[in-house]
Amino acid sequence: MNTKVAVVDDHQLVRTGLVQMVQSLPGWEVTIEAANGKDFIDQTNLLSPPDIVLLDIRMPIMDGYETALWIRSHLPETRVLVVSMVSREPAVIRMLRMGVYGFITKNSTQAELHQALSRIQQKQFHVNELVGNRIFHYFSENSTEQLPDEKNTITDREFIFLRKCCSELTYRQIAKEMYVSPRTIDTYRDHLFEKLQVRTRVGLVIYALRSGLIEVDDLV
Amino acid sequence: MNTKVAVVDDHQLVRTGLVQMVQSLPGWEVTIEAANGKDFIDQTNLLSPPDIVLLDIRMPIMDGYETALWIRSHLPETRVLVVSMVSREPAVIRMLRMGVYGFITKNSTQAELHQALSRIQQKQFHVNELVGNRIFHYFSENSTEQLPDEKNTITDREFIFLRKCCSELTYRQIAKEMYVSPRTIDTYRDHLFEKLQVRTRVGLVIYALRSGLIEVDDLV
């Protein structure tokens, strides 16, 4: 039986490329093709989910972070391979902490994709060389200082909220998008203000950008 | 004889997607596949150049702008169709001024790509609907709506204000720093909202960063 793969990316072209690459590998097949997380969820049969999800980070409606969290809690057997443009450390580390199995960039060759898929199938982690070196640096160089947390880690929900803050959405709209009450959003905000030592929403945006959790290109 | 197409994009995946789409259209074939402008030039035979070049903007070594200029001066019969990630880029106009024939985003469907290619083959211009509406007004003389471009310049005071917006200062504090009344600040803000087509202060910050008026490192 073939290994089932889902391809989730809002760019039709990239999707076509990925599907094409996967389909041409013997033993692999693409069962789901979705434009964003929401679309993926709608198409997913909980009883026979895909084995591996190729997931983009930047997507409208429901982005890669949210989708990864959903997969972790709803499809424990399904593993995620992130296919992204970005390779900045904090974003990658955040993703790995969310239970993602691998990370490759969009200029990977078919051979690299194949290798990544195979390794993840065997429950091994896989990161692109480009990405890998950066992470190595991150853990070796500034493991003593620089990391603003240990104690003040941003939680997953707060992180998703933080990303949505970097837009023109009001808090009320963010609440709707995250399916929680505006009060909960207030709490996320207050906690982040405290943790990140800022006082305004612009402060949050600045922190997100300076820390690399958000890239300028991510901004709408 | 088939219409010859070159695909120039640094992302292998996108390239694969584009090639796949073009090859599946009867009457069209891909003769060149390149990772950047330099690579494209090296592969191009000046005596039998491609009819249409699918060109990405952001590429290492030699980007879309340079490549478009080179094509215009060396391959007068070859027409360029830009395939870019972002539609909002003010670069679109610059590109069209450089003699580019069309513009589509990377989330276009195969049908849209086909349509664009066909129109350009007949020497008609083609822009994505998403992009198109914004540009249309720009080129029509009796337009009221304006794009954040040369035509609608940010004044000196507004610019200083814009930079100060990228901080945790309240408008009142900014007013104090700029030695004007808070009302005046309101006017600066309202004018920028109008000119830059945003609705919130975070929108201003995003514009400043994306346009390069402010660098991430400048942020306090």
Add this chain to the structure above:
DNA sequence: TAATAAAACAGTGAATACACCGATATTTAG
């Protein structure tokens, strides 16, 4: 010099953001 654009200023009211106070259920970690 007349027309135009920029810079400064102002009122009102509604929407949003922020600052305190609090709570409970669940998950995670020591």
Add this chain to the structure above:
DNA sequence: CTAAATATCGGTGTATTCACTGTTTTATTA
């Protein structure tokens, strides 16, 4: 198993932001 952290929700009140309406003075430039 307890303690801490997380995720969720609530009330009250103030501060700030934003949207709409204007005027006046000062440069610029055609």
